[in-house]
Amino acid sequence: MSAADVEKALDEAGVSNPHVREYVTYWAGITEPAAVEVVNASDDARLVAEALEAGELQPAGEGLYYSRSYVKDTARSEERTIVATSKPEDKGVYNNWRDAEEMSASQLERMRGQSAGKTMYVVPYLMAPQGSPLEAYAAGVELTDNRPVVLHMIRMARVGVTYLDQLEDPQHFVRAVHVTGDLPNLGQGTDADQRYFVTVADQRTILHFGSSYGGNALLGKIAHGLRQACYDGRASDRFLAEQFMLLGISDKETGKRWHIAGGFPSASGKTNLAMTLAPDALGDRYHVEFYGDDIAWLWVDPDDGRVYAMNPEFGVFGVAKDTNEKTNPTALDSIEPGSGAIFTNVAYNDLTQEVWWEGKTKNPPAELEGWHDWKGEKIADREPGDDSPWAHPNSRFTTTLANVPNVAGDFEDPKGVPVDAIIFGGRTRDREPLVRAITDLAEGVYDGLTLGAEATFAADGLDGQLRYDPMSMRPFMAYSEADYAAHWLKIIGAASNPPIFAHVNWFQKDAEDGHFLWPGYRENLRPLLWLMQFKDGDAKGEATPVGVIPTLEELNMDGLEVPAADMDRILKIDLDRWRQEMDFRHEHLEQFDGLPEAIWEAHRRVAKALEA
Ligand code: GTP
Ligand code: SPV
Numbered sequence: 160m161s162a163a164d165v166e167k168a169l170d171e172a173g174v175s176n177p178h179v180r181e182y183v184t185y186w187a188g189i190t191e192p193a194a195v196e197v198v199n200a201s202d203d204a205r206l207v208a209e210a211l212e213a214g215e216l217q218p219a220g221e222g223l224y225y226s227r228s229y230v231k232d233t234a235r236s237e238e239r240t241i242v243a244t245s246k247p248e249d250k251g252v253y254n255n256w257r258d259a260e261e262m263s264a265s266q267l268e269r270m271r272g273q274s275a276g277k278t279m280y281v282v283p284y285l286m287a288p289q290g291s292p293l294e295a296y297a298a299g300v301e302l303t304d305n306r307p308v309v310l311h312m313i314r315m316a317r318v319g320v321t322y323l324d325q326l327e328d329p330q331h332f333v334r335a336v337h338v339t340g341d342l343p344n345l346g347q348g349t350d351a352d353q354r355y356f357v358t359v360a361d362q363r364t365i366l367h368f369g370s371s372y373g374g375n376a377l378l379g380k381i382a383h384g385l386r387q388a389c390y391d392g393r394a395s396d397r398f399l400a401e402q403f404m405l406l407g408i409s410d411k412e413t414g415k416r417w418h419i420a421g422g423f424p425s426a427s428g429k430t431n432l433a434m435t436l437a438p439d440a441l442g443d444r445y446h447v448e449f450y451g452d453d454i455a456w457l458w459v460d461p462d463d464g465r466v467y468a469m470n471p472e473f474g475v476f477g478v479a480k481d482t483n484e485k486t487n488p489t490a491l492d493s494i495e496p497g498s499g500a501i502f503t504n505v506a507y508n509d510l511t512q513e514v515w516w517e518g519k520t521k522n523p524p525a526e527l528e529g530w531h532d533w534k535g536e537k538i539a540d541r542e543p544g545d546d547s548p549w550a551h552p553n554s555r556f557t558t559t560l561a562n563v564p565n566v567a568g569d570f571e572d573p574k575g576v577p578v579d580a581i582i583f584g585g586r587t588r589d590r591e592p593l594v595r596a597i598t599d600l601a602e603g604v605y606d607g608l609t610l611g612a613e614a615t616f617a618a619d620g621l622d623g624q625l626r627y628d629p630m631s632m633r634p635f636m637a638y639s640e641a642d643y644a645a646h647w648l649k650i651i652g653a654a655s656n657p658p659i660f661a662h663v664n665w666f667q668k669d670a671e672d673g674h675f676l677w678p679g680y681r682e683n684l685r686p687l688l689w690l691m692q693f694k695d696g697d698a699k700g701e702a703t704p705v706g707v708i709p710t711l712e713e714l715n716m717d718g719l720e721v722p723a724a725d726m727d728r729i730l731k732i733d734l735d736r737w738r739q740e741m742d743f744r745h746e747h748l749e750q751f752d753g754l755p756e757a758i759w760e761a762h763r764r765v766a767k768a769l770e771a
């Protein structure tokens with residue numbers, strides 16, 4: 160289409176910002192779509208109808224939808240993801256740094272003509288509640304040639320032209336270009352892989368080519384909400400952008416209210432922790448509210464010296480596996496008929512329009528007729544003995560925050576919430592106790608930087624590998640880890656009333672039979688309550704070289720039975736294992752040239768305490 164036709168589409172949609180117009184026109188000239196369409200959230204019903212008509216979505220019950228992504232496009236690809244800037248000093252160990260000019264040029268060539276015959280959707284969005292002190296870093300315009308991606312964006316971000324009219328600086332929006340590409344011919348996972356997912360961070364431009372799945376394609380989410388914002392947070396010297404969940408707990412008896420933010424690597428329990436701490440496990444005493452499950456931006460309010468946090472997202476892109484009435488009833492309530500939820504890569508029954516995933520019920524449906532696995536293959540046609548999963552292990556549901564039954568009443572309050580604790584955790588089968596509290600800032604940041612956990616299916620080909628994942632930001636780190644550590648010390652160090660830190664672990668396993676020692680899920684409220692009591696001086700715990708752990712007596716175990724031997728193990732520090740760990744940590748930290756001395760001092764303090 161001609162530039163004049165693009166201008167006409169922008170006129171009709173009321174896009175007046177000249178910088179947005181120039182950006183859209185420029186990229187339409189590169190990717191050569193057949194049409195340009197500007198999207199508002201109010202277009203959802205029409206776009207859903209079009210997607211159903213086109214077979215991009217299937218009905219999955221009233222107001223529920225099912226989609227499948229290409230079989231080789233089901234998770235993030237860490238090797239194909241790049242942060243490019245014009246400053247070589249931004250190169251870190253994990254960010255796959257490349258030169259901005261070079262990457263921009265090669266991405267442009269990859270994208271040239273690749274939207275031919277398709278519609279280019281123009282999706283203006285805001286990654287913040289309106290009026291947030293960080294709103295200036297939150298605006299973006301995604302260009303995508305994929306309608307299901309638009310439907311996901313409408314659920315995951317605040318979408319509409321109105322956000323462009325309110326920019327304080329009309330040039331200050333993230334330019335986020337997504338081109339799907341010819342998925343069956345991109346050589347995924349081979350030497351000839353064509354995919355590149357690039358954030359040109361110092362130009363606030365995101366160029367993703369070769370996927371239509373999840374964070375690879377919904378660019379507001381991790382590309383902007385995490386990688387770009389991580390970079391902006393430091394460049395502006397104002398904030399942190401982290402892969403954190405965010406929740407609130409109120410004690411109805413005492414009237415106390417706490418907020419906890421926490422980083423766990425992908426597919427390691429953030430959604431579940433933030434959503435499923437329904438209060439009934441501990442009688443009716445506590446009320447737990449959901450703020451966010453994947454991203455938090457944190458800053459310090461100079462007025463009260465506290466760290467504040469907000470969730471820039473508008474929805475949840477949650478792991479389906481093992482979500483059921485017992486583990487996470489709240490999640491099931493948020494994807495009920497009428498919610499508009501979209502399920503991706505789970506199993507689907509095209510006769511009954513039901514969906515299923517491993518762990519939704521104990522056994523898969525007995526009647527196989529109509530059931531198809533995530534690849535679209537008929538379950539009834541499977542070879543005997545084929546027990547491959549029906550749903551992809553990284554299959555997900557997408558729903559808006561407002562559908563989450565325990566979403567906090569003030570989740571859209573631009574002020575954010577004051578943070579009482581920052582916790583880190585992950586899948587760690589041994590060594591890490593249930594919870595250990597850390598009161599020193601440098602030791603807390605050190606603990607985050609040495610977060611080691613098992614990798615999961617959220618990234619291609621890494622499941623089960625033990626690896627360090629600093630603050631759960633390894634796949635989203637935008638600049639060097641040493642500078643990142645320094646920025647953390649500086650931002651949180653500016654708080655006169657800082658949060659406490661803690662490390663948690665719900666995933667210790669019995670070495671022999673592999674059972675989880677701690678029941679997890681809703682019961683995770685108990686260690687969090689202990690942490691808040693400890694912070695408030697209402698619990699003493701037991702000091703260890705690696706932090707303060709609860710005594711069994713202090714932990715609220717009302718109505719919960721866990722074998723004494725299991726409790727014993729999750730409330731204990733295995734000094735030998737920890738001493739061995741310190742050598743690995745040393746090696747890990749040594750990779751980060753220029754790491755602040757305060758972090759090394761923290762490391763040496765812990766090491767010395769372990770030797771004593
Ligand atoms: P991303 O969206 O990928 O960033 O992941 P997340 O950290 O939000 O992970 P999520 O909460 O979706 O959990 C991933 C998997 O861990 C799911 O299959 C959960 O059922 C399982 N899980 C979560 N919490 C617990 C827990 O306390 N105990 C056990 N055993 N499993 C858990
Ligand atoms: C993750 O992988 O950590 C996610 C899902 O939260 S995605 O948006 O695909 O990155």
Ligand code: MN
Nearest residue numbers: 402425426453
């Ligand atoms: Mn995540």
